[in-house]
């Protein structure tokens with residue numbers, strides 16, 4: 509099915525996020541495959557936000573729960589399984605592929621089950637620099653039945669690239685996507 513989605517003509521960010529919600533509802537309509545929906549959501553977020561904010565956003569995409577990477581998903585001292593993330597659909601440059609819960613901004617947001625709005629990544633202990641051009645970041649967990657099943661991650665080349673408007677908008681997007689997809693292979 510080819511979705512009929514028009515580009516956002518929003519003039520400010522709050523309006524953009526209202527349009528984005530509708531656009532995402534549009535692309536997921538009749539489609540529950542998580543890879544497909546996260547791929548289209550990445551494109552809508554990345555291109556839409558760059559156009560409306562003029563901020564140099566350089567990455568937008570997803571990491572999802574990884575069921576396969578034993579080395580990261582096993583605690584070296586206790587031998588117990590730990591959750592880990594693996595790179596999912598995104599827009600932007602090549603990114604690191606595996607992130608353990610508790611590591612970096614993504615793994616910390618996943619472990620703490622809360623959005624992390626990082627105004628300057630150089631001040632975040634353990635930040636994982638996939639692209640040295642990134643200076644700020646926002647990570648929103650995807651939560652299904654109380655469990656973190658992935659994260660939505662955005663990077664920006666300037667400090668303070670994201671604010672509370674982005675946080676509110678992206679948290680709604682994350683909820684829509686969690687409900688809109690079948691998570692076969694992830695959970």
Ligand code: SME
Nearest residue numbers: 603612613614635636638
């Ligand atoms: N900076 C992230 C890693 C992922 S990339 O930004 C795409 C982190 O610290 O978890």
